[in-house]
Amino acid sequence: NAREMHSRMQNVENAGVPVTNYGIAIAYMNGILKRSLEILPGLL
Known part of the structure; x- marks a missing residue:
């Protein structure tokens, strides 16, 4: 779930x-x- 993934990324x-x-x-x-x-111009 999202909470577990966030916790792992934080670790x-x-x-x-x-x-x-x-x-x-x-x-x-x-x-x-x-x-x-290119479809997301703000990223380049």
């Missing part, structure tokens, strides 16, 4: 553990991340 942040969104990493490696974010 790793407090511990200084890097977190990767693999979907974004794969999109970047395939060269499509920028194109996929």
Whole structure:
């Protein structure tokens, strides 16, 4: 649930553990991340 996920994310942040969104990493490696974010102009 959302509360448990938030708690886990807070724990790793407090511990200084890097977190990767693999979907974004794969999109970047395939060269499509920028194109996929064009629909959200405020992010670029």
